[in-house]
Amino acid sequence: MTNFDIMQNKMKLKINNRFSTELPADPDQTNVTRQVKNACFSYVTPQIPSNPQLIHFSEEVAAMLGISNEDAQSSEFTNVFSGKELLPGSRPYSMSYAGHQFGNWAGQLGDGRAIILAEVENKEQVYTLQLKGAGMTPYSRRADGLAVLRSSIREHLCSEAMFHLGVPTTRSLSLMLTGDQVLRDVMYDGNPAYEKGAVVCRVAPSFMRFGNFELFSSQKDLITLKAIADFTIKYHFSEIKGNTAANYVALLQAVANKTREMIVHWQRVGFVHGVMNTDNMSILGLTIDYGPYGWLEDYNPNWTPNTTDREHRRYRFGNQAEIALWNLYQLANALYPLIQEAAPLEAILEAFQSQYEEEYINMMRNKLGLSTIEEEDNQLIHILTENLQLTETDMTIFFRKLGQIKKEDSVEEAFELIKESFYKIEEVVDKTYDAWMYWFTQYLNRLQQESISDVDRKVVMDQVNPKYVLRNYMSQLAIEAAEKEDYSLIEELHLLLKNPYQEQDKYQKWFAKRPDWAREKIGSSMLSCSS
Structure with a gap:
């Protein structure tokens, strides 16, 4: 019995390749960039990594696929989900597709750095397992099909964070180092540098796109x-x-x-x-x-x-x-x-x-805790979104703190509760202050029309207004630690973001505005498409 047989038996992976069985394949099996006609996909084999290493995996996604925690920490798991070995009975492929990019027709694009290992079935559900960063495909154009550690950490953490926020999303099973170096120009400014290569295994019912x-x-x-x-x-x-x-x-x-x-x-x-x-x-x-x-x-x-x-x-x-x-x-x-x-x-x-x-x-x-519909709601919401732009106001903190307001609070008391959300409280003066006083007056009046209690309203609001989100600076801190082979922050953020609506007192430090150092820092503010 081979390692493949052992692993498939242990993980109980039932392959059900519907897409590649029922739709037309590219007859050309050479892995060179080219235009592909009359085919939904091209067969391709992942690039073999030199020294794959498991950094992190999602226990929930593994369980969804029928993989135990023990199996997920095996060498077989690492080898398969880094692209080093293939699942028995599988035949990896990359999908062909086109698209409009920034409003312009780009023609054929396709999976330039994504390779589908297989579709697997568990508990009557079929999931597509896709490696991102596993090497070139016929759709790689001028790229190498690889991914780096920083972008892979961001994808791995964000996929799971979004799921637990209740946002429809692809999932992430695992995050691997490949042991190889990848050349990237982070900001497209002519300063490329070598970075650690990585592979993420993404999971979804399908990766089909418009x-x-x-x-x-x-x-x-x-x-x-x-x-x-x-x-x-x-x-x-x-x-x-x-x-x-x-x-x-x-x-x-x-x-x-x-x-x-x-x-x-x-x-x-x-x-x-x-x-x-x-x-x-x-x-x-x-x-x-x-x-x-x-x-x-x-x-x-x-x-x-x-x-x-x-x-x-x-x-x-x-x-x-x-x-x-x-x-x-x-x-x-x-x-x-x-x-x-x-x-x-x-x-x-x-x-x-x-x-x-x-x-x-x-x-x-729902974010405002209004369970009934009134004509003035549109105007109340419009004024709020205008006020939020008068001075830098943290969206996550503002809405989370809003749930603490009580119907009988004064306007001043209500304002005091959300002050923490302002980046520069000294700017909330004169017309800006008056605008907020007016809005809170209207909001408190509106709450009086609600029969729901303050306690129950806060419960409802806390279910739609997250306390924790994956701010870019948080990802960047995890990336910088991981580059020094410290993966503890990846695990901490992963655990934190599994319960984004819960208080989680031990993680209170993450309920904070963006620090000043992150305002312009690469990776913590704007990012390039290589991120």
Whole structure:
């Protein structure tokens, strides 16, 4: 019996490769960058790392896949999920897709540094296991297909943090060092340097993107376009029945609904994706491809974490819903050849904005602890978002502290409770102070209309307003420690962020505004796409 047999038997991994079995493969099996036609994927083998080392794994994700903690700490686990060895019966591959990047058509893109090991089934659920940073693929273009430690730590921590915040997301099973050095120019300023290589194993029901559909539509390959659309409906939107053009209209509606839900969650917790290209948009409405992401420190709708987006700020916090709609237009255009009728697609897209605004207002009501609907709520929310921009105000701290306000508090008492959220309290004077006094007056009056008790309202608010989020400076501290072979902070943040809505007194130090040193520091403020 080989090590492979032992490991598969121990971990009980049941391979169920639906995607690569039912959809067309690239007949060319040479691993060189090229244009791929009429194929949903290309077979490729991960690059063998020189000295793989497990840094961290998610016990929850391992259990979800049927892998025990003991198995996850074995050499076999390290070898497979670093790309050194293959699961028996598996045949790794990378997906082909296209996309719009920063609003411009980029043509074929594909998994340039991602390799799917296999689809596995556990408890009647199928999960796709994907290595990020495991080497070149036919879609790597001019890149090496590798990843570095800093970006891999960010993805590993953020995937799990988002899940526990209740945000739809891909998951992360493991974080490995490869033992190899990778050359990267962090800020694209002509100063490349070698960094530690790493691999993350990402997990999701599927990694299909809007760009999978754009590729075949752009190539006028309607056979493969129909095949991947039918596959998507069969396995991921099985509530869509029948076999007509109406199925593809229903597919767009379902994707629009899931996308809208995801964006509302992003706005709720203050998350900014940073690179909402169509090739980074999950067909399942999952947050995918964690690159230069970030959480709002101060409430700033114009903030983007992406240095590449610094000038135009296309992917800024306040624009994410509009970009989601723009991307859905591109998906609709891709599906149109299967439908041959624009009106039903246009109806879905035209309804998206009003549906989003309604869901956004309801989400903000929840953040404010308002269980009933009143006409003045829109204005109350609008004034609040304007006030939050008068001086730097920490979004996470503000909303969390807001739950401590009681109906019978005076305006001054209410203001005192949220003072901690201001970065420069000395700026809250004159018109700024008056604006806050006016808002708190309106808010306290509004609370009087609520029958729910102060205690119960705080419980509800604490369930939607996280106390802890993965601020960029926190990731950066974990990265700097890991570069010195100290992985304790990765584990601490992982544990902290499993319970982001709980008080967790022993972690109180992380309930704090961004420190001054992190304001302009690389990795703690804006990041490049190599991050």
